[in-house]
Amino acid sequence: MYKRILRPFLFLLNPETAHILSLKSLGLVGKLPFGRSILKLFFKKKPKNLERELFGIKFPHPVGLAAGLDKNGDYYNDLAALGFSFIEIGSLTPNPQEGNPRPRLFRLVKDRAIINRMGINNKGIRYAIDRIRKEKPNVIIAASIAKNTTSKLEEDIIHDYMECFSLMYDFVDMFTINVSCPNVVGLQGLQDLSFLSDLLDPLLDLRRCYETYKPILVKLSPDINEIQLNEILDWCMLYGIDGIVATNTTRSRDNLKVSKSRIEAIGNGGLSGAPLYEKSLAMVRKINEHTKGRLPVIGVGGIMTPAQAKEMLDAGASLVEVYTGFIYNGPAFVGKIIKYLSDAKR
Numbered sequence: 496m497y498k499r500i501l502r503p504f505l506f507l508l509n510p511e512t513a514h515i516l517s518l519k520s521l522g523l524v525g526k527l528p529f530g531r532s533i534l535k536l537f538f539k540k541k542p543k544n545l546e547r548e549l550f551g552i553k554f555p556h557p558v559g560l561a562a563g564l565d566k567n568g569d570y571y572n573d574l575a576a577l578g579f580s581f582i583e584i585g586s587l588t589p590n591p592q593e594g595n596p597r598p599r600l601f602r603l604v605k606d607r608a609i610i611n612r613m614g615i616n617n618k619g620i621r622y623a624i625d626r627i628r629k630e631k632p633n634v635i636i637a638a639s640i641a642k643n644t645t646s647k648l649e650e651d652i653i654h655d656y657m658e659c660f661s662l663m664y665d666f667v668d669m670f671t672i673n674v675s676c677p678n679v680v681g682l683q684g685l686q687d688l689s690f691l692s693d694l695l696d697p698l699l700d701l702r703r704c705y706e707t708y709k710p711i712l713v714k715l716s717p718d719i720n721e722i723q724l725n726e727i728l729d730w731c732m733l734y735g736i737d738g739i740v741a742t743n744t745t746r747s748r749d750n751l752k753v754s755k756s757r758i759e760a761i762g763n764g765g766l767s768g769a770p771l772y773e774k775s776l777a778m779v780r781k782i783n784e785h786t787k788g789r790l791p792v793i794g795v796g797g798i799m800t801p802a803q804a805k806e807m808l809d810a811g812a813s814l815v816e817v818y819t820g821f822i823y824n825g826p827a828f829v830g831k832i833i834k835y836l837s838d839a840k841r
């Protein structure tokens with residue numbers, strides 16, 4: 496029904512309008528009496544032998560929602576009713592920010608892809624904390640944190656991450672440090688190890704002050720080179736980062752089916768969806784090889800079919816996340832992946 500009726504209708508709309516409308520509709524259904532139970536009945540599949548324990552957290556199965564869809568934590572329990580094992584909310588910054596001017600979200604339907612330059616539009620970390628205070632999550636929550644676009648000096652940038660981290664610490668199960676968004680000026684530069692270590696060090700120190708342990712993962716771009724990647728991985732293993740999220744969107748425009756003129760007209764932005772898959776898969780493999788499996792990886796990028804989710808797990812990912820695949824396949828996508836993975840276990 497999604498592919499035949501809902502998606503053609505939604506794809507007639509401007510992508511950002513369709514995105515907002517879909518989430519608001521999901522939220523409305525979730526608020527109806529028995530709304531979430533009905534969603535669960537339709538979409539939530541019972542995983543068989545897919546549970547796993549990572550960083551001290553028990554995941555019912557390995558499929559989560561990637562950052563950027565539930566930016567402010569408005570819909571985590573509604574999305575959980577669709578069957579996700581964990582939800583990455585954010586990316587969140589200390590202060591609310593508008594993001595980049597519109598248009599900033601583009602569908603490449605022929606390529607089953609999206610280009611976005613949203614620029615981490617969000618209502619700020621305090622808004623998300625209020626949400627969690629008001630509505631207890633019934634799913635594992637990861638908070639993706641980032642800096643405000645206006646923070647340019649090193650000390651301000653580090654302060655931004657520390658503020659988000661310390662304010663959010665008691666409210667979520669784990670953290671993702673987003674240093675790889677291609678749409679915020681200077682954010683990808685944070686992946687240089689000299690800077691990244693200055694940023695992660697105080698977060699690791701701060702974590703020692705808390706009684707409970709919350710895992711810290713670092714989200715990387717698929718566009719960094721192998722030397723840079725290996726340096727980051729060695730540092731992360733040495734200093735106690737819990738895992739890597741690989742990958743964010745890519746700046747690459749290779750092997751696209753849409754015309755060059757369309758791509759030029761769209762301009763800057765991060766590409767996600769089908770064309771990203773091989774790059775993300777290769778990066779997951781590289782990480783797993785380099786770390787000899789000692790640093791858990793969440794594989795994300797271009798998973799458009801259940802078989803690709805399995806391939807990503809077979810390549811060494813401990814968990815996977817989807818975003819663009821969810822937009823193209825609809826609310827039944829997670830259930831389909833779970834069924835495929837459960838059947839493959841038999």
Ligand SMILES: Cc1cc2nc3c(=O)[nH]c(=O)nc-3n(C[C@H](O)[C@H](O)[C@H](O)COP(=O)(O)O)c2cc1C
Nearest residue numbers: 561562563585586611742743767768796797818819
């Ligand atoms: C519209 C949009 C917004 C996104 N916003 C964020 C974000 O705020 N923080 C983040 O870490 N990743 C963000 N991402 C990247 C996704 O989390 C994911 O890493 C990427 O899209 C690749 O996965 P996919 O091919 O399954 O979409 C965004 C992606 C899209 C399409």
